Amino acid sequence: MSTPTGAGRLDLPGTPVFDGDTSRRGFRMNKLFMSLRDAAARERFLADEAAYCREFGLTAEQEKAVLARDWQAMIDLGGSIFYVYKLAMMDGRSMQYLGGVFTGMGEDDFLAAMRAGGRRDG
Amino acid sequence: MSTPTGAGRLDLPGTPVFDGDTSRRGFRMNKLFMSLRDAAARERFLADEAAYCREFGLTAEQEKAVLARDWQAMIDLGGSIFYVYKLAMMDGRSMQYLGGVFTGMGEDDFLAAMRAGGRRDG
Amino acid sequence: MAEVIWGLATSHVPSIGAAMDRGKTDDPAWKALFDGYAPARAWLAEHRPDVAVLVYNDHANGIDLDFVPTFGLGTAERYEVADEGFGRRPVPDVLGHPEFSFHLVESLVDEGFDLTVFQELAVDHGFTVPMSVWTPDPGDAWPCPVIPLLVNVIQYPQPTAARCYALGQALGRAIRSFPGDLTVGVLGTGGMSHQLAGTRAGFINPDFDAMWMEAVEKDPARLAALSREELIRQAGSEGIELIMWLVMRGAMDEQVTRVHSDYFVPASNTAAGIALFDNRTPTG
Amino acid sequence: MAEVIWGLATSHVPSIGAAMDRGKTDDPAWKALFDGYAPARAWLAEHRPDVAVLVYNDHANGIDLDFVPTFGLGTAERYEVADEGFGRRPVPDVLGHPEFSFHLVESLVDEGFDLTVFQELAVDHGFTVPMSVWTPDPGDAWPCPVIPLLVNVIQYPQPTAARCYALGQALGRAIRSFPGDLTVGVLGTGGMSHQLAGTRAGFINPDFDAMWMEAVEKDPARLAALSREELIRQAGSEGIELIMWLVMRGAMDEQVTRVHSDYFVPASNTAAGIALFDNRTPTG
Ligand SMILES: [Fe+3]
Ligand SMILES: [Fe+3]
Secondary structure, three states, X not given: OOOOOHHHHOOOOOOOOOOHHHHHHHHHHHXXXXXXXXXXXXXXXXXXXXXXXXXXXXXXXXXXXHHOXXXXXXXXXXXXXXXXXXXXXXXXXXXXXXXXXXXXXXXXXXXXXXXXXXXXXX | OOOOOHHHHOOOOOOOOOOHHHHHHHHHHHHHHHHOOOXXXXXXXXXXXXXXXXXXXXXXXXXXXXXXXXXXXXXXXXXXXXXXXXXXXXXXXXXXXXXHHHHOOOHHHHXXXXXXXXXXXX | OOEEEEEEEEOOOHHHHHHHHOOOOOOOOOHHHHHHHHHHHHHXXXXXXXXXXXXXXXXXOOOOOOEEEOEEEEOOOXXXXXXXXXXXXXXXXXXXXXXXXXXXXXXXXXXXXXXXXXXXXXXXXXXXXXXXHHOOOOOOOOOOOEEEEEEOOOXXXXXXXXXXXXXXXXXXXXXXXXXXXXXXXXXXXXXXXXXXXXXXXXXXXXXXXXXXXXXXXXXXXXHHOOOHHHHHHHHOOOHHHHHHXXXXXXXXXXXXXXEXXXXXXXXXXXXXXXXXXXXXXOOO | OOEEEEEEEEOOOHHHHHHHHOOOOOOOOOHHHHHHXXXXXXXXXXXXXXXXXXXXXXXXXXXXXXXXXXEEEEOOXXXXXXXXXXXXXXXXXXXXXXXXXXXXHHHHHHOOOOOEEEOOOXXXXXXXXXXXXXXXXXXXXXXXXXXXXXXXXXXXXXXXXXXXXXXXXXXHHHHHOOOOOOEEEEEEEOOOOOOOOOOOOOEOOXXXXXHHHHHHHHOHHHHHOOOHHHHHHHHOOOHHHHHHXXXXXXXXXXXXXXXXXXXXXXXXXXXXXXXXXXXXXXXX
C-alpha cells in the first residue's frame, strides 16, 4: 500500500498494533486459532496440522509459522495475540513463555523480570 | 412489564413496531424462519414441521401459529415481517397475499388498492 | 484527497431486482418505473467513480438478530451476493476497497461514530438492487469497488434521522481526507413510504414522499429533525428506511444539483423513488 | 429513577480467575493481590445493588473478528459463561435484566451512541474475572442481574478515551432516567499497564498507573484527553483497555468517594489494579 493507513501512522517501537490491515492479513489464521477452543477441533488439528491449515485457507507462510510454532512470525503475519495464545495454550505454553520468545529473553528471565516489577522502556 | 419501554411509548395504530422486547419474544421463531433460506432446511421443515419447531425451541403458541400459517399470530408473537416472509416465500405466498391477510381485505383487493396508489390512513 | 462526485438515492425493493432478472422490465406493471430510471442510468454511465459507498440495511440474509449493529462498515476485499432462499441473484459479487475502508473506519471512529467493522459480509437485495438500478447490465463486474455501510432500520430503536445525517456529514469529511485522488459515488437506499404488516399494511403517503424528495435536496436538516415516531407515522413502519438517504445526503455539499428524480407506486407494496444529485461544483 | 451507588474498576486477567478456581489465592505469588481485594469485597458485600452494568472486552471467545463492534450491549435474559478452550470456569451463568437493557439501549441510541445490540452472548474471563473479584463465592448465583457492555479494545481503531468517557456520562443519564427505583453498580474492567507481544512485551509502567489511579477519581477528563497512541505508548498495547474504566467513571457523579484501591505486579504479565468508588451523596 502506498499510503499509510491505520497504525502505519503510529510510531511505537517494539509494539505490534493489531489494526484493520493486520486483521485482514491474519483473518483465516486467527479463525483457525479460535477454532481450537473446541476439543474435537484440537484433535483434528493435531492429527494433521498441515491439512487443518489448508482447510482454513492459511497462506504458505502462515502454515509454515504455525507448524514450526514460530510465534513471532504468527504475529508478523497477522495473528492477534489473543488468538495466537489459544494455540500456545493447547501446547501447554504460558503467556510468560511467549513473552520470553517475543523479547528473546527466554521464559525464565522473562518471568523473573515480571516478578521484579515488569520491564521498562529503553 | 409495569413500565412502558421502547415502542410501548409509541402511539401508532395498526402499526406493529419490532422493538427489543418483541425481538426477544420472537427470537427463536425468527431463527427458524431465517434457517429456511437453505434448501435442505426447507425439506426437513416440510417433512415434520412440528419437530422442526421444537428443535428451534418455539413456544407452543408460536408452533401453533407456524403450523396453521396464522401470519397475524406470528407477528403478534414476535415475528419480524422480514423473517416471517421467508416462510411465506417458501409457501409461494407474496407480500401482497400477506397484505391481504393483515388488512383483512384479501389478496385481490389488497393488490388492487396498491395498484390504485396504495392505502391511506383513516 | 477524494471527492464525492454524485449521490444516488433509490428504493431497494426486491421485486425491482426480480423484474430485471426475469426480463419483465417492459411489462405494464413495471415499464414506467424502469423508464423513470433511464435518465439517471445514462448520466451515471458517463460518470463512473473510482469507488462507491452504499448505505443499506440487511433483511435477515447477511446478519441475524443475534446482534444488531446500529452502523456497520465493510473492510473486505469481496462481498458475496447472498442466497436469500431461492438462489442468488445473477449479478456479480461486489469487490471492496480495504484501504479506503480502513481510512473511513479510522476517521469515523475518531469522530465518535461507533461502527461495527465487518471483515466478512454477504450482501442481500438491499445492496444488489440499488447496484442494478445504477448499472442494469454489469456483465462480469460492477463499475467500481463498493463499500457497504449498514444501518439498522429493522429493530427499534433505529438510529435517529439526526444521527444518520451527522454520520453522512462525517462520512463526507472522511472521504475528503483520504490521502489519494479518488472520485466517489454515494448511494442511500430504502423507502419511500411503505408498511408491510399490521392493519395499516399497504400504506403509502405520496404527500410525505413528495415533501421528502424536495427537502432531501434543499433542506435535509428539516428531515434530520424528524423523530422515529413521526417517520413511522408518516412513511409507514418500513418507510423509516428513508433515514438512509440522509447518510448519503450528509456526505454531499450543502448545495447539490439535481440531475434526475422520479417516483412510482407500487413496486411490490412500496412507493419507489429515485433521486440523483451531482456534487461537483458547477463550472460557470 | 435508578441510581448508581458504586463504581468498581478492576483488571480482568484470566490468571486471577484461575488462581481462585484452583484454590491458589494464598500462594506467595498471589496472596498480596487477594489481600488487596479484601476491603473492597467486604464493602461490596454490604452494598448489593439491584442490577449492575459491566464494561469489558471479549478475547476471541464470545465474538470473532468477522465483525468487531465498537460498543455492544446485551439484552438477554441469561449470558452463558464461555468455554475458552479447556472447560468453562466453575462460576454461575449471568442473569440479565432485559427491561433495563432495553431502556439503556433506547436512551443511548437516542443520544447518538451507535450500539450493537446482542440478544445472545457468551461472556469470557473479561467478564467473569471482575465478577469473581467482586464476589469470590457466588454459590449458585451472582448477587444480582448484570448487563454486559462490550468495548472493542483489541482491533485498532479502538474508540477514543474521550468517546468512552462520553459513553459513560450518557450511561449515567440513561440509568438515572429509568422509570423504576433500582440501585445500580457499574464495573469498568481491564488494564492496568501491560503488553503481551513485541520486543516490548512485559512492559509495565507504574508511574502511569499511579497517575491513572489518582486521576480516574479526581480528574477523569484529563484521562479522556489521551490519544490512542499515547495510551499504547504509556500503558502498553493491551494497557489501552484502561479506556473501559472511563466508561464506568463517566456514569458516576463528578465527586465520588474512594472506598479502597490497590495495585499489584504482576498478575500474569499485567499490572493489576482495583479501585472502588462510592457514588452516594455523602450524608454529613
Ligand atoms: Fe429494506
Ligand atoms: Fe482484556
